[in-house]
Amino acid sequence: MELKINGICKTYGMIKGLDKFSATLTDGVYGLLGPNGAGKTTLIRIITDSISCDSGEISLNGVDIKDLGLSFRSYLGYMPQQDGIYPSFTAAQYLSYIGALKALRREEMNRQVEYVLKAVNLLEVSDRRIGTFSGGMKQRLMLAQALIGDPKIIILDEPTAGLDPKERIRIRNLISGYALNRIVIIATHVVSDVEYIAKEIILIKKGRLIYHDTPDRLCKSLENRVFEIKTYEENLEKILSRFEVCNIQKTTESIIVRILLKENQSEKKDLYGYDYRMIRATVEDVYLSVFDEEREKELIK
């Protein structure tokens, strides 16, 4: 399956929500990364045909989704950013309702509802009113709702917000299991959610596509720029002011600072005198490098 996004523009009054966004998606997990207000939700809403775009088109296997209409929606599983629930429904009722809306047959329903409830670990509370659920439980229910009916395109807007670490890992594994023959799009700010399972990462900033590549190649782009410095408390001030710091780790006798060299800095010149070693970049580093430069540019302006 191939979902092709071609030159999507969307403006909200004066604000540019999306600006000529294009990408081609095939089976696998896509991590959609970007800071608040970058346009992730806007893009997703356009893909799900919840709002219309000003220009551009989206096509599935070469056919415009507007022409596909109903049959396009039958492929969709969508988890919105905000919980959309009826507090007085029970979890099972809610899922069976959404299942019915997704044109699931009655015989299928029983199996599907039970399956997705088990998948998100809510089977035990399936006949409790949703109003009594905790935030994380609601979040999982929303995910279950997206998964029911075996959709071929799964779009998740911040699926792991508010989940505890155990559930987060569960969900991550669940999603990667799903992605074998489906398109899965995950919008998130939490890099670790998509870092290891994503086939490709899409970085989006101010409505514009910045990077679109596999995690490996993204990390390669930062080769020779990520270092770890072993130092002591008293030097910390200086390092913080000088370098882009990703992480600070305290050990019993010393401090390990993970830094990202800026474009105009070089290993030889700037790291001279420190006890340092080069390490492999992660997607988080890429994220920081992309979106921090941005902040700096604004500061200069």
Added chain:
Amino acid sequence: MNLITHELRKSFLNRSAIIFLVCLLAINMLAVYISERIDFGFDADIRSIRKLDQLLMGMDKTQAEKYLNEQIIIQNIAIMDRQDIIGIFKTEYPDYDINKLVERYRKGDYDKYTDIAYRDLSLFRQKLLEVESAYSYDEYIQSVINRAEQLKKSSIFSDTPFTIRNASKTYDDFNSLDIKMVRFNSSKGVLCATRNGITPILLWVFGIFVCIQTFTKDRDSHNLELLRTMKRGRKQLMTSKLISMYYFVSVSVTVTVLSSYVISYLLYGFGDISMPLQSVYGFRSSIYEISVGGYLVLYILLFVAVMIFLSSVNLLIFVTISNSLKGIVGILLVMGTAYILNKGISSVSFFNVFKYINAYHFLDISRALIEYLNINILNYPVSYLLLFLITICVGTFAAFYICIHISKKKKERTYASSGILLKARKRKVPVAGIFWYEVYKSMVINPVIIILLVFCIIQIATVHPREPSEILNKKEFIYMKYMEVLEGSISDTKSVFLKENLIEIKKKQKEDTYNSYTDQIEVIMSLIAKDDRLHNLYDVANDQTIRRNISFIYERGYKEIFTDGTTTRFTALYASVLIVLCISGIFAVEIKNNTYEVITYTVYGRKRTFWYKQIITLIISLIVLITVYLPYIIKFSKESGFACLDAPIACMEDFALLPLEISVLEYFIWLFAVKFIGLIVMATFINLVSHYTGEPIVTASISLAAFVLPAFLSFSGIREMSDILMNVFLYGNRLATLSLALTIQSIVLVIACIVCFIILYIKFNKVIIIKNRKPSS
């Protein structure tokens, strides 16, 4: 104690419980007020009762009787000021100087209360009854004692041992009674406060809600599973639940009854509350030596006791059935059985204990205090109050005990079977169509069913047919009697009958010295005129079937519905309020819960949801139409009947201008079709607003201002308002007669409604009309 406060806070001090209580209070006060106003007549000033009562309380027996009799005579003269009437009064009231009274009437030197002569008259008559009843208390007691003594002695009358024992108990009870100085006392306030049918029914419904809050909330949300791991046992938990429920019931019953008291006090006052209870009209068979004030306090206590008893029983039903819906059905069944037993068993039957000691009869709380009643227990008479109290105490205690023990067992069983959830329970996934989920969302979550149910109760409590003698004056009564004979198609025999009857009555009138046939003659004359008019219509009409259908029609019932009278204005107000309350949430619920985004990405989420919502809107409008108008139609059909549905509407004088082709039935259907269209137009506007605002409350306030305000203004007497906006449809009569301005207005409204509908359709379904596709580069 801690557990109880915790329970109380969890179940009853939350928002929905408080809102429910506030609604209960508001509905109670409103319903009591409305039913009192309807009973007295909307056009009359209800405070006049209080004024008159106060005046009478300051008088003694003779003064009061003299005053009332004089007023009655004067009002009679005011209604029929003729020489012959005065003659009748002279013989009927020999002690009064009729001529002087006539003079007073001419000078206007008499008291007016409501400014409506026949209302004043019936008010004075009623008060005369009350005055006589109050001052004849001693004689009444004596007569009861005498009768009991007679029965006791002569065993011929007594067929069962119960009768004799009952007689001797009655004798003892009344003989030992020591109540002196029963004087006239203002009773209407006490009657309204403690004998209205509305408060008990509302509180009973409220009781069910309380049970649901107490029990099912925890059960449905499986909190019980967590709670049972607590240190304290289940027994304490259930006890604290029950006690907190009792506490809440007591508080809400007290507050609600007090609210009825407040309304009654504001309307009528309670008179002299230090006087004995027997001074209240209708309460004189009571054998309890308490004052009116004491009675009012005791009433609240008894009410609380009854409601605690009933809610214990209800909770017991819930605990045993352990399913909220079936529980409610169970409660309804129990109450239904009680009702049938109460209505079915004769009061003198050997089994009359089931008639009186039963949940339905208990709801009529004041009876225990004001009525003298002995129940047959194995042929021994036992006082009703005693049995009542024993039943309530024992019943409550038993229910309490069983509840605790049942729930203990139940919890243990589920615990065992779920056994730390090793064995997966068989889960039932609810499978229902989209439509039923939509119904559930729009009518249960959005509390349409409750609103309509409460409204039904209000309707049943306030709208009931009355006897012709209560509502008709003499002439109208004669007219009705003639119509009973004449109703149906015109014929020569009827014309002849009328003419002969006129001659006959005129002859009688001449022989009669009191001229008592004047009214009748007038009525016959008007009927003859009517007959002539109908015959003219007959000649004008050229279609045979129309000719055959031209009939005498008794108009009274039709007039209430076909003209913009009180009934029409009132029902229009009701209908618009109901539509606003019921429809406001239907579309808003999706936006408010953020579920719009979820359902619209699904296959059926757009079109089907939209159309089902529309269908539900239609259904609700239809139910509103039925619940608002059906009780009134039944009332009028019982009071005056709706005969001659085939006859042309032009047979009625008020509709003489309409073409002959339209029959009464057609007009009837047309009128209600117009009203229904009005409701749908309103509902469509509300749906659109609801989708845009996404807030039921905001929608309701906007629509209240837009739709209910005009209905209310025109209800409160601003005639011009009845011709604008939705009132065009809701009143319907002027539109039904095809008045041009209204027709244009209604067409504009309908077009606007269709536009709204289309906008909503496009918005909800995200239909894109113009595809703005850029040529791909």
